[in-house]
Amino acid sequence: MLKIATRKSPLALWQAEFVKSKLEDIYPDLKVELVKMTTQGDQILNSPLSKIGGKSLFIKELEVGIMEGRADIAVHSMKDVPYELPQGFEIGAILERENPFDAFVSNDFNSIQDLPIGAKLGSCSLRRIVQVKAIRPDLEILDLRGNVNTRLKKLDDGEYDAIILACSGLTRLGFDNRIKQDLSPDDSLPAVGQGALGIEIKANDHEISSLIKPLIHQKTQNEVNAERALNATLQGGCSVAIGAFATSEGSKLTLSGMVGNVDSGEIIRVQETGETSKPIDLGIRAAKKLLSLGARELLNEK
Structure with missing residues (x-):
C-alpha cells in the first residue's frame, strides 16, 4: 500500500490521481490510496499569498502527514514548492511538464491586447502583475484567489473582464476551451517549475525513491532544477x-530569468545557456547575472 498526501482542491486531486494511475500502470499489484488534507493555503482565501506566508502554506500539512506516517509521498505542482524544503524532505521525482505558460482567460476578449482601456484583470501573482503592467499599464489589476474553478466562477460572475491562470491547470481540469491566449515568455515569463508535477518524499527513503524513479522525466527535471537553482540563489x-x-x-540548456518590482514597474531580464548535465550551475550563474544588474535592490524595494 502506498499513500499519497494531497490537498482537496480539484486540481490537486487530479494531480494525485494522475500519479496514482501512473504508479498502478507500472506496478499492477500496488495498491495506492489518496489521503486528502486541508492546508492553510486552502483556508485563507481573502489575502494574497505574498502577505500571508507564501507557497509553503500549501504543502506544510502534507509534509506533517508524511512525517507522522499517515502518507508516504505528496504530489505538488512544482511552482508551489518553496526553493528550500524543510529538513528531512526532498523532491524524489519531477514528471514530464505540461504547458508551462500563463493563460489569458476572458469571456469577451481574445487577447490581453484586446482589452479596453481600464479593464479589470484578476491576478494575485506579483510575477504576473508586474509583467502585465509592462504590456498594459492602463489595466486595473484586482486580487484573485481561490482554486481554478472558483476563479473561473468569479470571472463568469462579472467580477473581472479577464483573469490570468496557468495553462497547465486549465488543461488538466479539462478547461482548454477557456484559454483565449497563451502568453509568450517574452510577455509573461512563467513561474519557477510552472506546469511540472513533483513528488515529495522523506529524505533518504531509498525504498520509496526507487519506487517512483520510473516517473522521472529527465528533461523536465533538468529544466526545473535550473529554474529552482536560480530562485534559491x-x-x-x-x-x-x-x-x-x-x-x-x-546537451544545451537555456535559462531565462526575470526579476520585477510591482511598485516601480522595473523589470530585469537575463538569458544564459549551459550544459544539460549541469542545471544547478546554470541557475546559479543566471541568478548572479540578475544580481549584478541590480536584482537585489529591486527585490528589496518596498
Whole structure:
C-alpha cells in the first residue's frame, strides 16, 4: 500500500490521481490510496499569498502527514514548492511538464491586447502583475484567489473582464476551451517549475525513491532544477516577482530569468545557456547575472 498526501482542491486531486494511475500502470499489484488534507493555503482565501506566508502554506500539512506516517509521498505542482524544503524532505521525482505558460482567460476578449482601456484583470501573482503592467499599464489589476474553478466562477460572475491562470491547470481540469491566449515568455515569463508535477518524499527513503524513479522525466527535471537553482540563489518567494523558464535541446540548456518590482514597474531580464548535465550551475550563474544588474535592490524595494 502506498499513500499519497494531497490537498482537496480539484486540481490537486487530479494531480494525485494522475500519479496514482501512473504508479498502478507500472506496478499492477500496488495498491495506492489518496489521503486528502486541508492546508492553510486552502483556508485563507481573502489575502494574497505574498502577505500571508507564501507557497509553503500549501504543502506544510502534507509534509506533517508524511512525517507522522499517515502518507508516504505528496504530489505538488512544482511552482508551489518553496526553493528550500524543510529538513528531512526532498523532491524524489519531477514528471514530464505540461504547458508551462500563463493563460489569458476572458469571456469577451481574445487577447490581453484586446482589452479596453481600464479593464479589470484578476491576478494575485506579483510575477504576473508586474509583467502585465509592462504590456498594459492602463489595466486595473484586482486580487484573485481561490482554486481554478472558483476563479473561473468569479470571472463568469462579472467580477473581472479577464483573469490570468496557468495553462497547465486549465488543461488538466479539462478547461482548454477557456484559454483565449497563451502568453509568450517574452510577455509573461512563467513561474519557477510552472506546469511540472513533483513528488515529495522523506529524505533518504531509498525504498520509496526507487519506487517512483520510473516517473522521472529527465528533461523536465533538468529544466526545473535550473529554474529552482536560480530562485534559491535569489532567495525568492511569493513576496517578490521572480520568473524563470528553461528549455533544453540535446546537451544545451537555456535559462531565462526575470526579476520585477510591482511598485516601480522595473523589470530585469537575463538569458544564459549551459550544459544539460549541469542545471544547478546554470541557475546559479543566471541568478548572479540578475544580481549584478541590480536584482537585489529591486527585490528589496518596498
